[in-house]
Amino acid sequence: MGRAPCCEKVGIKRGRWTAEEDQILSSYIQSNGEGSWRSLPKNAGLKRCGKSCRLRWVNYLRSDLRRGNITPQEEELVVKMHSTLGNRWSLIASHLPGRTDNEIKNYWNSHLSRKLHYIRKSHDVPAVIMNAPPTSQRLPEKRRPGRTSRSAMKPKTHKPKTRKPKKTSAPPEVDANVAVNAVVGEDALMMELSGAEAELGPRDDYYYGACHEGGDCCNTNNNNNNNNNNLMSINGEDAVLSFDDDIIDLLLDESDPGNVFSLSDGDGELSHLGDSTIARGSSETSNLGYLDPLHEPCPSVESFINYEHQNALTDEFIDWDCVWQEGNKSHKLCHEKDSSDSMVSWLLDGDDETTIGKSNCENFGEPLDHNEENALVAWLLS
DNA sequence: AAGAGGTTCAACCGCACAGAC
């Protein structure tokens, strides 16, 4: 049976909203509250589809929207979360108060993805690298459901916004000696997002995957941050993953129970933790999987970068550590450096004239060769 | 000044989930 349309198409106005319509919608919602979107247009006297009303309200009319340009801190957080979550715009937006999923999505498509595009282009990363892995390695390709679980939904805050002033700078030209601003932790791998979320400001303790030159994928992280709000972290010492609640929801998505993986197999491949209830005990720290440094050769950089980006949920944070291990073991991608710089900040600095064409590693004293660059870019694009 | 081409972003569309019945 065909699905009933969300509204009658006839007599429905489309296109840009007028100030008068905005006023009507705002007034109606202020008096009657949100919800009942289907009946709202009729009750409010709007010739609009209910979905259109909802979208207009959520993305534009709500009073708690944050206006203005995306700040560098927000941008950094978006990049970090996107690298972990993929195109989960609503989830990303939920961590950026006052920003809407549509705004984040547009910003990504118009700003950030272009940066990646230029990076890829300038490094001549073969398209095949981005192709899917062999079927045997591929994670379930199921498209993420159109919505997250109700429990994962949080009210978003919005404010009307004006058109952002256009940036005048040209798209970043990324030199072959592209910068790497990755921080390689002394002993550890750690990714941490929620600190930035909480502060929306630069942090000193972002660790983008680090492994010992000796090959320990998950050595002790003495810099481990005990912040309970950790969105996700991998504590090398305890080999424990910590997640924010909504991340747990994602990983334990009932509709896709195979989403929980471990790296505990000796062959180094991702494997399902068939019983996802393992992780249900705590949303703070869950023994999702052990990263055994002794029995677990990391997959090659190539094998990791062969994973499709969209497949990656749990595998992405694993990618990072092993990619970096490979980088450190074989190529010494970057020297260890206890600065607050990060891969992401390098990425975000792509427009900065002072950094274009300058490798941060070079700044550290050692330039990257072509293979190293390719590995790095593949990491970024993975 | 004007037109072409590029960019941005508001809005639309179809899909899928949750919950009510």
Next chain:
DNA sequence: CGTCTGTGCGGTTGAACCTCT
């Protein structure tokens, strides 16, 4: 348990806007 309704999500579109020549 199956169906229907309401709603949220992510992808896509195209008008408005900007920059360049």
